[in-house]
Amino acid sequence: MITKKQLFNYAILSMPLAFVGLPIYVNINGFYAKEYGVNLSFLGFLLLLSRAIDLIQEPFVGYWSSYLIHKKVSQKRIILYSSILLSLSFFALFNPPISFDKQMIGVWFVLFLVLTYTFFNFAIINYESIAVYIAKNDNERLAINSWKEFFGLIGVLLASILPSLLAIFIDSDLKSSYFYCSAIFVFLIFTVLLVFFRSVKINKIEHYTRLNMKSVFGEIKNNKIFLKYLYIFFINAIAVSIPASVIFFYVEDVLRASQKLGLFLGVYFLAGCMFIGFWKKIAQKHGIINTWIFALFGSVITFIFNCLLGETNANLFFIVCFASGLFLGADLIMPPAIIANIIHDKKEKVTSYIAVWNMLVKLGLVIASSASLIILGFFDYKIGSYINNGLWAIPYVYSVVPCLIKIIVIVKLRQLQKRKDY
Incomplete structure (x- = not known):
């Protein structure tokens, strides 16, 4: 039977993953349009291109993960490495170089949005698959997913209110707020991975x-x-x-x-x-x-x-x-x-x-x-x-x-x- 400590150690990772999910799927277009003056039509085309790549690559990310697991690379290791790369690409996405013109900003946008989507997909697919491995019956599956979604909703709430709270309490503009948000995400995900998630035990595939x-x-x-x-x-x-x-x-x-x-x-x-x-x-x-x-x-x-x-x-x-x-x-x-x-x-x-x-x-x-x-x-x-x-x-x-x-x-x-x- 899965203990509450095991459920907590596994489920808390959904908080930083949900935290990063809201900006990259909801807020990113408004951020680049307002802060960097990217033309809306051009931005819409770039966003469509990035999301098309995100959609098409998903099955391949799943298969590559299956291949790595087949080669006895643990899912915890896949999640750790993809989280490191996710943190770097997410931070870069919301902090482009100030010296870039609008064309280079567009290139930066597509490059790091696609990379963020890719590493996010590697992390989330392997994270969700662990829930399948460690649950042995319907009751345990319900328990794992309820804990996971609970922390996921906390992550969404945090991502929703944090830019506004930062703007109020430290008198920052939107660009500065997202700088702090991306830094907070990096801190959150590594704290969770190194303090809690490392103790999650996954049964090896025999x-x-x-x-x-x-x-x-x-x-x-x-x-x-x-x-x-x-x-x-x-x-x-x-x-x-x-x-x-x-x-x-x-x-x-x-x-x-x-x-x-x-x-x-x-x-x-x-x-x-x-x-x-x-x-x-x-x-x-x-x-x-x-x-x-x-x-x-x-x-x-x-x-x-x-x-x-x-x-x-x-x-x-x-x-x-x-x-x-x-x-x-x-x-x-x-x-x-x-x-x-x-x-x-x-x-x-x-x-x-x-x-x-x-x-x-x-x-x-x-x-x-x-x-x-x-x-x-x-x-x-x-x-x-x-x-x-x-x-x-x-x-x-x-x-x-x-x-x-x-x-x-x-x-x-x-x-x-x-x-x-x-």
Whole structure:
């Protein structure tokens, strides 16, 4: 049985990894546009190029990790080396040389964003695969993932509020804030790796299977149960990513409360942290799939109310954020627990399975963000304009569309339940 000390030593690494994930996937474009004057269209092209490389390389990172494990390189060593390189590339990304012109800034942006994505992928894929190796049953998988996601949410909260806190307490501009943030990340990840994560014990793989790229991805392609759940996770990723892509526009132009955006997000993630333990206990008692279906229903019922809010009752959004955040924990811990149950016996191929899963989740994010912006543009939405023909579409794109997609996820989960594909 896994002790709480072992859970803590493993799970705390998700805090610095989540801390770095928010800036490189959410904040980076605004930082370069505002601080270095990079043209938005040019920046958009560079960002699309970098994320395309990030998406395409994911399965190869998973396979290379499988290959290294096959050659008896420990995952802890892979995580350590990739974290060193991640720290250097992340620090460089947010601190480009001040002497560079805009063209060289663009080159620096692509180079170090791609390197940051690469080393982050190596670290996160191997980190998540360790959870599969050390858990022996559903209860342990739920415990590991609940602890991991709890610290992950703390990392996201820290990354969300730290730039603002630094700006307030040490009177720094955005550029200086991110200098301090990148330095804090380096300190955090090495403290966690050297003090806590080094004591995590991983069972050695006794018998290695035949390993080549064709056989690994051929096996994944033929794993019908894995693919069925992968399809569900992909649909759910789209449902989750649409609100993340549209929330700025919703708060800015529907609620007219842009100054409260950080508070809204803080309430949402705080509620997620508070109820992760609750969802773990419910899943242990009633089953992982049943619990996830119940949580999906709950998130639909609460989130749909966003289409009724406006400037006059914007503060009610705090209640919706807390209520929908309550169900966030289940959405975070159930999918990895399901995946772990399916692939726990795949030995060194586990990293390849996790990489394919991560790639599909990222693809869902790309589709959701692109589609939501295209839809709003089709209805002639213009950000910040009071005379706005497309304003009516935002609440529906933000709340109704994701809820409809989540209902599809519920139906698909029920179908798999009836066929006992778990």
